[in-house]
Amino acid sequence: MNEEFLNTLSSIVGTATPLVIASLGETITERAGVVNLSLDGSLALAAVLGFAAARTAQETGAIDAPMQIALGIAVAMLVGALIATLVGFSSIKLRRDQVAVGFVLTLLAAELARFLGADFTRIPGPQIKRFAIPLLEDIPILGTIFFEQNLLVYFSYILMFGIWFWLFRARGGLTLRAIGERPEAAYARGAQVQRLRYWYTFFGGALVGLAGAAYSLNVKPGWSSPPAMQGDGWIALAIVIFGGWHPFRVVLGAYLFAALRAVASYIQTNGLFIFGQEINFPFVLLNTLPWLLMIVTLLIVSGGLTERLLQYMPRAVQRRLRAFLRSDPPKALGARFEME
Amino acid sequence: MNSPRALTIRIAFLLLPIAISLAIGAVLVIAVGRDPLEVVDALWKGAFKDTRKIGGVVNFWIPLTLVSIGLVVTFRAGLWNIGVEGQMMMGALFASWGAQYILLDESLSPLLHVMLIALAALGGMFWGGVVGLLKIRLGVNEIFGGVALNALVNVISIYLISGPWQPRIGGSAQGTEPFPTPALLPEFSSRFPTNIFMIALVIAAFVIVMVMLNATRWGLNLKAVGKNMRSALLLGVATERASLSAFLVCGALAGIAGSYRVLFTFDNLRPLASGGIGFLGLLVVLLLSIRLLWVPLIAFAFAAILTGSTRLQIALQLDSSLAGVLQGLLVLFVILFHGVQEVFFPGTLGDEDESSAPHPKPLPNGSVSTRPHKEGGA
Numbered sequence: 001m002n003e004e005f006l007n008t009l010s011s012i013v014g015t016a017t018p019l020v021i022a023s024l025g026e027t028i029t030e031r032a033g034v035v036n037l038s039l040d041g042s043l044a045l046a047a048v049l050g051f052a053a054a055r056t057a058q059e060t061g062a063i064d065a066p067m068q069i070a071l072g073i074a075v076a077m078l079v080g081a082l083i084a085t086l087v088g089f090s091s092i093k094l095r096r097d098q099v100a101v102g103f104v105l106t107l108l109a110a111e112l113a114r115f116l117g118a119d120f121t122r123i124p125g126p127q128i129k130r131f132a133i134p135l136l137e138d139i140p141i142l143g144t145i146f147f148e149q150n151l152l153v154y155f156s157y158i159l160m161f162g163i164w165f166w167l168f169r170a171r172g173g174l175t176l177r178a179i180g181e182r183p184e185a186a187y188a189r190g191a192q193v194q195r196l197r198y199w200y201t202f203f204g205g206a207l208v209g210l211a212g213a214a215y216s217l218n219v220k221p222g223w224s225s226p227p228a229m230q231g232d233g234w235i236a237l238a239i240v241i242f243g244g245w246h247p248f249r250v251v252l253g254a255y256l257f258a259a260l261r262a263v264a265s266y267i268q269t270n271g272l273f274i275f276g277q278e279i280n281f282p283f284v285l286l287n288t289l290p291w292l293l294m295i296v297t298l299l300i301v302s303g304g305l306t307e308r309l310l311q312y313m314p315r316a317v318q319r320r321l322r323a324f325l326r327s328d329p330p331k332a333l334g335a336r337f338e339m340e
Numbered sequence: 341m342n343s344p345r346a347l348t349i350r351i352a353f354l355l356l357p358i359a360i361s362l363a364i365g366a367v368l369v370i371a372v373g374r375d376p377l378e379v380v381d382a383l384w385k386g387a388f389k390d391t392r393k394i395g396g397v398v399n400f401w402i403p404l405t406l407v408s409i410g411l412v413v414t415f416r417a418g419l420w421n422i423g424v425e426g427q428m429m430m431g432a433l434f435a436s437w438g439a440q441y442i443l444l445d446e447s448l449s450p451l452l453h454v455m456l457i458a459l460a461a462l463g464g465m466f467w468g469g470v471v472g473l474l475k476i477r478l479g480v481n482e483i484f485g486g487v488a489l490n491a492l493v494n495v496i497s498i499y500l501i502s503g504p505w506q507p508r509i510g511g512s513a514q515g516t517e518p519f520p521t522p523a524l525l526p527e528f529s530s531r532f533p534t535n536i537f538m539i540a541l542v543i544a545a546f547v548i549v550m551v552m553l554n555a556t557r558w559g560l561n562l563k564a565v566g567k568n569m570r571s572a573l574l575l576g577v578a579t580e581r582a583s584l585s586a587f588l589v590c591g592a593l594a595g596i597a598g599s600y601r602v603l604f605t606f607d608n609l610r611p612l613a614s615g616g617i618g619f620l621g622l623l624v625v626l627l628l629s630i631r632l633l634w635v636p637l638i639a640f641a642f643a644a645i646l647t648g649s650t651r652l653q654i655a656l657q658l659d660s661s662l663a664g665v666l667q668g669l670l671v672l673f674v675i676l677f678h679g680v681q682e683v684f685f686p687g688t689l690g691d692e693d694e695s696s697a698p699h700p701k702p703l704p705n706g707s708v709s710t711r712p713h714k715e716g717g718a
Contacts, residue, residue, distance in 0.1 A: 037483075090675070090676055090679060093679075093683070094676060094679025094680060094682075094683055095679055095682065095683060096675055096676065096678070096679045099420060100626055100675060101672070101675060101676075103420075103422070103622065103626075104623065104626060104668060104671050104672045104675065105668075105672065107619055107623065107664065107668050108664075108665065108668030108669060108672055110664075111661045111664030111665045111668055112368075112661075112665055112668075114659060114661035114664075115368065115372075115659050115661040115662055115664075115665050116368075116372075118372075118658075118659040118661075119372070231487075231491060234484070234488075237484070238484050241481075241484075282499055282503050284495065284498060284499045284502060284503070285495065285496075287495045287498075288491075288492050288495045288496075291488040291489075291491040291492050291495075292488075292492070294484065294487075294488045295474065295480060295485065295488050298479075298480045298481070298484055298485075299474075299478050299479070299480055302479045302480065302481070305478050305479075
């Protein structure tokens with residue numbers, strides 16, 4: 001296989017990683033019945049504070065490079081977790097609407113990021129180093145694509161399998177799904193619904209924070225205003241829906257978006273040739289593609305359109321295709337649960 | 341409910357969110373090494389130093405109030421119109437098209453203004469209608485549809501500015517050439533630079549929407565749809581039509597707001613000409629739990645903070661995003677403290693619960709939940 005093509009695939013896996021981690025985090029949170037709509041702002045605030053912490057540690061020279069990165073990641077995760085917990089608290093304890101609080105927090109966090117990041121704009125800082133995995137990197141094709149990355153990327157693979165295992169193979173995951181689907185029943189069977197919701201919201205938020213650090217310490221190093229990842233939080237939220245709250249499909253969705261972006265930016269820099277013929281059109285319009293894809297994917301998985309199209313299919317195909325395309329949210333998503 | 345204790349608690353819960361947001365704001369300002377009092381001084385002078393500054397506040401107030409009025413309509417119907425920012429932008433695009441291609445004599449300028457504003461309203465309705473149809477017909481949640489359409493119109497505007505509408509000399513992505521003078525909305529006076537016709541339009545929109553919401557069948561239907569989609573349907577309300585009409589009304593008002601930005605504030609089309617005013621409108625309406633009556637007042641306060649913040653950069657080399665931080669904190673704490681009051685001090689709430697429509701509970705796949713929620717019997 002063409003080496004340039006392999007490298008492109010490898011870079012897609014790399015640049016998709018923040019999206020992968022953020023969407024997986026939100027998947028967990030939503031599986032527990034809480035919508036954390038603050039993703040877009042959370043990513044920015046976690047990114048800038050994580051970067052600021054790592055950069056400040058680098059300047060003072062008190063700790064060595066790997067610890068600077070670790071500090072930045074820890075700060076970012078804490079920021080993401082705290083914002084998510086605030087969404088959870090306002091909904092669980094204060095009975096506020098999750099969407100309203102999440103939306104206000106997304107704006108607030110974005111403005112805070114701009115305000116606090118003013119002194120950290122466009123300056124260099126520590127970056128996560130590439131680390132090829134011995135032996136695995138020698139696997140033809142797959143080695144180049146998946147195993148010549150950095151630790152964060154490898155963590156995202158583990159995370160995907162880990163979440164899948166927890167959700168569908170572990171006892172704890174059964175409870176997790178239950179508190180998102182039928183909290184009353186879960187409660188009746190002895191589950192601590194509210195406490196678990198707090199924990200999963202916290203955990204999911206920490207992953208969103210980690211995704212923020214993945215931007216500012218790796219994929220889009222540093223900080224700038226408007227932030228380089230602006231809009232990605234919304235895309236991550238859409239990916240969770242597209243992924244049907246299933247970790248494998250969610251990750252597939254994240255790679256799909258990253259791939260589309262890679263194609264769009266490739267064409268913008270290199271032009272478009274079809275059969276050696278240069279095709280000319282305003283390439284800036286290619287920036288609409290991720291958003292069009294977002295609408296189309298939501299249309300497919302949640303709409304009546306799919307249902308209508310399915311009517312024309314042979315009956316045998318219908319059911320399988322429906323199961324493949326449709327995605328239904330946890331039934332108690334966004335709803336409050338109150339113990340009597 | 342009218343006992344002195346209840347009254348004290350009510351007043352405390354009115355003031356606490358303001359005090360806490362200001363305190364956090366002060367801490368942030370100190371954290372970046374500035375004096376909070378200097379910030380207050382800069383904000384105040386930036387907004388109210390002279391009539392020119394006050395004119396600047398009014399110029400933010402006009403679009404902000406327009407979008408907020410529109411958002412009250414969509415919230416009433418239980419809809420999260422995050423696409424309002426894009427609807428403003430589409431209005432701005434339509435108005436910009438008209439300003440460049442409808443060439444009328446200076447003497448016909450008022451007619452041209454009416455045409456441009458109508459065009460902008462159409463543009464906003466178009467974009468709002470797309471969000472609405474995506475939701476109603478195709479099941480795409482309006483939050484995601486709105487976010488995507490906001491991004492789409494931004495890309496389209498950048499394409500127009502850097503392509504077909506680029507200035508003849510020195511074309512860049514900064515903005516189009518200034519529009520011909522007859523298209524631009526005139527200033528009332530150089531000492532009070534704002535547009536009287538638009539102020540009148542805002543007041544008219546406020547009165548009309550107020551009457552429509554509270555005294556017509558349409559308003560009643562919207563409220564029914566917002567409260568409970570399923571029972572509204574069972575009661576014979578054409579729920580789809582009601583939802584779509586809310587998007588169209590909000591889109592029209594947002595479009596007009598967008599036209600003000602390009603025909604008055606900037607005199608040309610720029611990328612992101614809507615400037616976050618649509619999102620700010622969402623904050624205004626959330627702060628008020630969807631009550632229309634106070635929209636002009638709160639919008640004025642927010643517009644003043646916004647105008648004042650432009651001085652922060654010049655006077656204190658402080659990022660103007662502090663304005664957004666303060667506004668965000670205020671709305672967040674108002675919402676949170678409303679919850680604290682409801683949960684821990686039930687019975688001290690006023691009669692506001694009737695007037696405030698419930699927040700919609702959209703599920704991310706587009707369907708508004710029709711299952712009965714388990715509400716505690718507090």
